[in-house]
Amino acid sequence: MLEYLFNPFLEFEFMRRSLLGCLLLSIGAAPVGVFLMLRKMSLTGDAMAHAILPGAATGFLIAGFSVSAMTIGGLVAGCLIALLSGISARKTSTSEDSSLAAFYLISLSLGVMIISLKGSNVDLLHFLFGSTLALDNAALTLLTSVSLITLISFTLLYRALVLECVDSEFLRSVSKVSPIAHYAFLVLVVLNLVSGFQALGTLMSVGLMILPGAISRFWVRQLEPMIALACLLAFAACVIGLLASYYIRLPTSPTIILSLGFAYLFSVVFGRNKGLLTQKTSFN
Amino acid sequence: MNKRISHKLCLIFISLIFSTLTYGSDKLRVVATFSVLGDLVTQIGANQIELSTLVGPNGDAHVFQPSPFDTEKVAKADIIVINGLEFEGWIERILESSGFNGKLVVASSGIKAISLKGNHQEQEEHEKHEEHEEHGEYDPHAWHSVPNAQVYVENIRAALVQEDPDRTNFFNEQANNYLKKLEALEQDIRITLKNIPKGKRKVITSHDAFGYLAHEYDLQFYAPQGVSTESEASAAEVASIIKQIRKDNIKAVFMENVSDSRLIRQIARETGAEIGRQLYSDALSASDEPAATYINMMRHNINTLTDALK
Numbered sequence: 291m292l293e294y295l296f297n298p299f300l301e302f303e304f305m306r307r308s309l310l311g312c313l314l315l316s317i318g319a320a321p322v323g324v325f326l327m328l329r330k331m332s333l334t335g336d337a338m339a340h341a342i343l344p345g346a347a348t349g350f351l352i353a354g355f356s357v358s359a360m361t362i363g364g365l366v367a368g369c370l371i372a373l374l375s376g377i378s379a380r381k382t383s384t385s386e387d388s389s390l391a392a393f394y395l396i397s398l399s400l401g402v403m404i405i406s407l408k409g410s411n412v413d414l415l416h417f418l419f420g421s422t423l424a425l426d427n428a429a430l431t432l433l434t435s436v437s438l439i440t441l442i443s444f445t446l447l448y449r450a451l452v453l454e455c456v457d458s459e460f461l462r463s464v465s466k467v468s469p470i471a472h473y474a475f476l477v478l479v480v481l482n483l484v485s486g487f488q489a490l491g492t493l494m495s496v497g498l499m500i501l502p503g504a505i506s507r508f509w510v511r512q513l514e515p516m517i518a519l520a521c522l523l524a525f526a527a528c529v530i531g532l533l534a535s536y537y538i539r540l541p542t543s544p545t546i547i548l549s550l551g552f553a554y555l556f557s558v559v560f561g562r563n564k565g566l567l568t569q570k571t572s573f574n
Numbered sequence: 575m576n577k578r579i580s581h582k583l584c585l586i587f588i589s590l591i592f593s594t595l596t597y598g599s600d601k602l603r604v605v606a607t608f609s610v611l612g613d614l615v616t617q618i619g620a621n622q623i624e625l626s627t628l629v630g631p632n633g634d635a636h637v638f639q640p641s642p643f644d645t646e647k648v649a650k651a652d653i654i655v656i657n658g659l660e661f662e663g664w665i666e667r668i669l670e671s672s673g674f675n676g677k678l679v680v681a682s683s684g685i686k687a688i689s690l691k692g693n694h695q696e697q698e699e700h701e702k703h704e705e706h707e708e709h710g711e712y713d714p715h716a717w718h719s720v721p722n723a724q725v726y727v728e729n730i731r732a733a734l735v736q737e738d739p740d741r742t743n744f745f746n747e748q749a750n751n752y753l754k755k756l757e758a759l760e761q762d763i764r765i766t767l768k769n770i771p772k773g774k775r776k777v778i779t780s781h782d783a784f785g786y787l788a789h790e791y792d793l794q795f796y797a798p799q800g801v802s803t804e805s806e807a808s809a810a811e812v813a814s815i816i817k818q819i820r821k822d823n824i825k826a827v828f829m830e831n832v833s834d835s836r837l838i839r840q841i842a843r844e845t846g847a848e849i850g851r852q853l854y855s856d857a858l859s860a861s862d863e864p865a866a867t868y869i870n871m872m873r874h875n876i877n878t879l880t881d882a883l884k
Binding site (some may be wrong): 298302303304305532541 | 639641807808809810811812813816836837839840841843844
């Protein structure tokens with residue numbers, strides 16, 4: 291039984307690389323997703339994933355499938371959109387979410403425009419779906435540095451981030467860290483999306499970020515265990531996805547996100563912490 | 575007085591416009607769906623037709639999204655030349671939405687199509703991942719065999735002659751010259767390949783587009799993706815290719831001009847196989863690259879393959 295679990299990874303280097311990539315991605319993206327959920331910003335993750343498209347597309351058109359060019363492009367575009375929407379929301383009377391929606395839509399259409407104008411529609415699909423099975427050294431380096439940066443920033447900003455989740459008004463009134471924490475957090479979101487889309491593509495990397503946090507909320511209440519569980523779930527889903535792709539020929543990235551999706555549905559019904567069934571019993 | 579002059583000028587101007595218009599529409603307006611067909615049509619029609627090609631050099635016709643500009647070209651065309659065999663999955667939509675009512679030429683009609691399912695003499699791995707393809711029943715990349723290209727040329731010639739009988743002689747002469755060139759190409763390919771023993775003619779490419787080349791010239795191709803560039807390769811497919819390379823001691827791995835090369839590089843790194851120069855499959859190259867015409871593409875591909883297999 292165990293050999294079925296290990297053999298693919300022992301035999302093939304590309305499987306080991308994918309596994310390592312997924313592990314790195316899970317460590318970075320899942321905690322970010324937990325905080326996104328706690329701050330009721332889960333859809334922000336999705337919006338940002340669309341917002342990085344024009345930057346990544348520009349990078350791609352200039353340098354081809356170059357990890358660094360696409361990463362830099364995506365980062366610039368993502369941060370720009372986060373900043374612009376943040377500023378315009380604070381300076382005008384528009385709410386944060388409608389402002390972000392407007393800006394990400396502008397960004398997304400710009401991305402599609404850039405790709406279409408160049409006339410090369412070849413790679414849009416590779417772009418959207420990524421290639422989990424072809425992580426080269428550059429991609430792995432990127433994934434490693436992003437998860438390191440994420441971990442370090444979290445240790446530094448942990449208290450501020452937690453306070454921001456609990457009572458952002460209070461944090462703003464007692465400390466000047468609030469805007470720093472907010473923007474640093476948005477940068478982390480963008481960073482993890484950019485690195486995730488090397489492996490899973492722009493569409494699927496959001497799933498690995500949001501779903502593990504959403505699932506673990508159904509099982510644990512405290513923050514630290516929740517983050518740990520989210521990381522674990524994300525990584526487990528990646529292993530399932532890779533093995534399913536190896537043994538039953540399913541495409542990798544949708545399988546990863548779908549298995550997380552099933553875990554989420556299961557948790558909605560059976561979750562210990564306010565799942566559908568447990569809620570009923572608590573009423574009696 | 576002044577008014578009269580301006581009236582006359584106007585008339586002259588209008589008649590000028592009209593004469594250029596009628597002169598312009600004297601030539602057949604032909605639309606070819608992708609660069610390979612575009613080249614074949616050019617070889618026959620030369621400057622006696624007005625050709626536009628929808629998917630240009632290095633573009634992927636599998637995932638092409640027609641723009642309104644393309645639809646307009648189709649709407650105005652007298653002839654549209656398509657490959658057929660469900661290569662252009664989007665063609666139905668564009669024909670319908672443009673209201674095209676000219677002549678539709680299926681260049682591949684009359685060739686012996688290779689079935690995707692019945693190809694049992696190929697390796698097991700091959701068959702398995704062909705099962706869930708979105709393409710039709712047949713492999714559409716028929717132009718990779720020179721005899722098929724000759725059929726394409728005949729079909730295009732017949733259509734041009736039928737639609738523009740006044741230029742019959744011109745089209746016939748062009749087509750005959752070109753067919754002779756193709757015949758010479760065919761001879762060269764066979765001579766070049768003679769030097770390579772049959773057991774060594776094994777190659778890995780990033781997208782399974784060379785079924786006809788393999789069939790016509792006794793080569794074996796393995797690919798981690800299916801026939802279409804749209805599908806994402808599964809780990810099982812990549813693993814089976816790697817096993818195959820190790821088992822059969824395959825020396826060369828090739829990239830094409832329309833595929834994600836990262837996967838191929840990963841396979842090469844893992845097996846130690848050498849990465850060959852670029853092969854051209856579904857599109858010609860830009861004019862400053864080595865495969866700007868059909869004949870150059872075939873020569874380039876065969877030379878690249880034989881160099882790596884020697």
